[in-house]
Amino acid sequence: MDTFDIFKQLTAGVRFTRKRESAPIPKTQNIIKEETPQTNLARLPKKEEENQPASEFRLLSDPTGVKTNESKRKKAKKQLSAEQVEQAQRTEHVNALRKQHNITVLGKDVPAPITTFDELNKPDYKLLPRLQENLLSRGFPQPTPIQMQALPILLKNRALMACAPTGSGKTLAFLTPIINGLRIHKTSGLRALVLAPTRELAQQIYRECMELTKSTGLRTHFISKVSEARQQYGPECKQKYDILISTPNRVRFLLQQQPPLLDLKCVEWFVLDEADRLMEEGQNNFKEQLDDIYAACTNPQNRVAFFSATYTVPVAKWALRHLKNLVRVTIGVQNSATDTVQQELLFVGTESGKLLAIRELVRQGLQPPVLVFVQSKDRAKQLFEELLYDGINVDVIHAERTQHQRDNCVRAFREGHIWVLICTELMGRGMDFKGVNLVINYDFPPTTISYIHRIGRTGRAGRAGRAITFFTQDDTANLRSIAQIIQNSGGVVPEYMLQMKKVRKSEAKMRAKKPLDREDISTKLRPELPTPLIKNTKLSKAEKTEKVLKQKNKKSQPSKDLTIDSKLKKLTNIKKQMNGQAAGKTKPKGAKNKNK
Numbered sequence: 001m002d003t004f005d006i007f008k009q010l011t012a013g014v015r016f017t018r019k020r021e022s023a024p025i026p027k028t029q030n031i032i033k034e035e036t037p038q039t040n041l042a043r044l045p046k047k048e049e050e051n052q053p054a055s056e057f058r059l060l061s062d063p064t065g066v067k068t069n070e071s072k073r074k075k076a077k078k079q080l081s082a083e084q085v086e087q088a089q090r091t092e093h094v095n096a097l098r099k100q101h102n103i104t105v106l107g108k109d110v111p112a113p114i115t116t117f118d119e120l121n122k123p124d125y126k127l128l129p130r131l132q133e134n135l136l137s138r139g140f141p142q143p144t145p146i147q148m149q150a151l152p153i154l155l156k157n158r159a160l161m162a163c164a165p166t167g168s169g170k171t172l173a174f175l176t177p178i179i180n181g182l183r184i185h186k187t188s189g190l191r192a193l194v195l196a197p198t199r200e201l202a203q204q205i206y207r208e209c210m211e212l213t214k215s216t217g218l219r220t221h222f223i224s225k226v227s228e229a230r231q232q233y234g235p236e237c238k239q240k241y242d243i244l245i246s247t248p249n250r251v252r253f254l255l256q257q258q259p260p261l262l263d264l265k266c267v268e269w270f271v272l273d274e275a276d277r278l279m280e281e282g283q284n285n286f287k288e289q290l291d292d293i294y295a296a297c298t299n300p301q302n303r304v305a306f307f308s309a310t311y312t313v314p315v316a317k318w319a320l321r322h323l324k325n326l327v328r329v330t331i332g333v334q335n336s337a338t339d340t341v342q343q344e345l346l347f348v349g350t351e352s353g354k355l356l357a358i359r360e361l362v363r364q365g366l367q368p369p370v371l372v373f374v375q376s377k378d379r380a381k382q383l384f385e386e387l388l389y390d391g392i393n394v395d396v397i398h399a400e401r402t403q404h405q406r407d408n409c410v411r412a413f414r415e416g417h418i419w420v421l422i423c424t425e426l427m428g429r430g431m432d433f434k435g436v437n438l439v440i441n442y443d444f445p446p447t448t449i450s451y452i453h454r455i456g457r458t459g460r461a462g463r464a465g466r467a468i469t470f471f472t473q474d475d476t477a478n479l480r481s482i483a484q485i486i487q488n489s490g491g492v493v494p495e496y497m498l499q500m501k502k503v504r505k506s507e508a509k510m511r512a513k514k515p516l517d518r519e520d521i522s523t524k525l526r527p528e529l530p531t532p533l534i535k536n537t538k539l540s541k542a543e544k545t546e547k548v549l550k551q552k553n554k555k556s557q558p559s560k561d562l563t564i565d566s567k568l569k570k571l572t573n574i575k576k577q578m579n580g581q582a583a584g585k586t587k588p589k590g591a592k593n594k595n596k
């Protein structure tokens, strides 16, 4: 008799009814659970109840035993030690504090937020007296929510991924713990590395760091010219720095020199500002550079912190995979615009309507300083010429300007010598110009993330700001998502915008990579140029490169280099296109721009 026969005999005459389907078991997510659920006095006994033996559990869950259950709970509550009660009260207080300041934390044993800078004097944090003085000299009445939570986390040497609105003081939140952690100047070499996506932003962080390190003896460096690197901090250089602030490409370049001009083996703090931008993969993005740099930071004591106003899934995945003891902090709702900016969407019909609209805004009276965003350097140059012609105190900043011009431009805008600054995405992230009153998105932002950062150049540090975004018929694809962002941050948008069709992910990705072809901004009449003059520098560059590649190809015979072949093919196509353009003579007014 096998087991099935025994089962049949034992269950003879028994009827089986179908069991009600049990509730699905939630999938265990690959995230660190929130350390602070609503642990309060009322909930604690329940935990005890869960630990009851089975017989007692039956008793408690008996519908007639409600009273017993209640009294048991009360008894359990009474039995809590004074210490447990105190702990529960503390947790309750911390939860209330986080709720009040819209702080969400994910991670184990997350330190409680502070509410004043004075609290950093506690023995827990051992803040350097000199640093404390420097902090207080800034005159900030109290820490911002991200500072309240990020400072204790980093001062306790935990890894951190922080997401907080634009202009909420993230820079101070990561510089303070670095300075406190390093404490004194050492000649061992670089011990902290802060990376930012643009030179301008790195320079801004450097300035803030110089303020905070005053009289601490710590030495901070900003890589201005890679050509000066050997003298500045090469192996023979005696003058050692403690903190390095730079863009990833410069750091990687120096690491790749033979012998390397940078040594990151002693790095104890590795901080990314605008981490989601720095983690972007693909051509012209930073991820590859970042991987090389991170690999060079071999110190096992290295603490990592990521900061941004926006986050993408790959960043969180990377952090969860690579960082031990990680805490994730979000202030408010992730990937949302700051609520201090009054946001407007303005339909301008066509490209030429934009110029009319900006002139109308000027006529009504602009309150400087104003930042105007366009999608390409060509368009920046064209708009600059137009506004200059109108007699506006305007300047322009884009990647084609020299470093010196860019520095001067930023300084003049900061000092109020320039009232309207036209810029490309280059200035979209992180830049902290005091008191920008208005941001104009002359060209519709390519993504919601870009929108959040661009408009975040105003309404900073609790001040009020205003942002106007022009849109034409061509921009309607992304209109819905940006209207949603405006609504989420308390703005009012017409209902039809929210009802618009969602764009497919593939289209959104494409738009993010390649901005729309738009009509020229320039209203200048262009003279018909003779064909040879149109043969521009790009064509002659292509011809030169082709020559070099052909020579290389000859040398590499017979082991022919296939990559050279494919490059040559591409160049032939480019030349064909350029020659075709030349034959087509000048671009007529209203022709679409190549947005490069």
Ligand SMILES: Nc1ncnc2c1ncn2[C@@H]1O[C@H](COP(=O)(O)OP(=O)(O)OP(=O)(O)O)[C@@H](O)[C@H]1O
Pocket: 140, 141, 142, 143, 144, 147, 164, 165, 166, 167, 168, 169, 170, 171, 172, 308, 309, 429, 430, 431, 432, 456, 460, 461
């Ligand atoms: N506790 C504070 N109280 C008031 N202002 C502060 C405080 N901390 C910093 N600030 C000021 O807030 C402004 C914005 O700070 P910061 O540039 O660090 O913002 P951010 O959060 O990094 O913004 P973004 O996301 O745009 O880079 C700065 O001018 C800074 O001096």
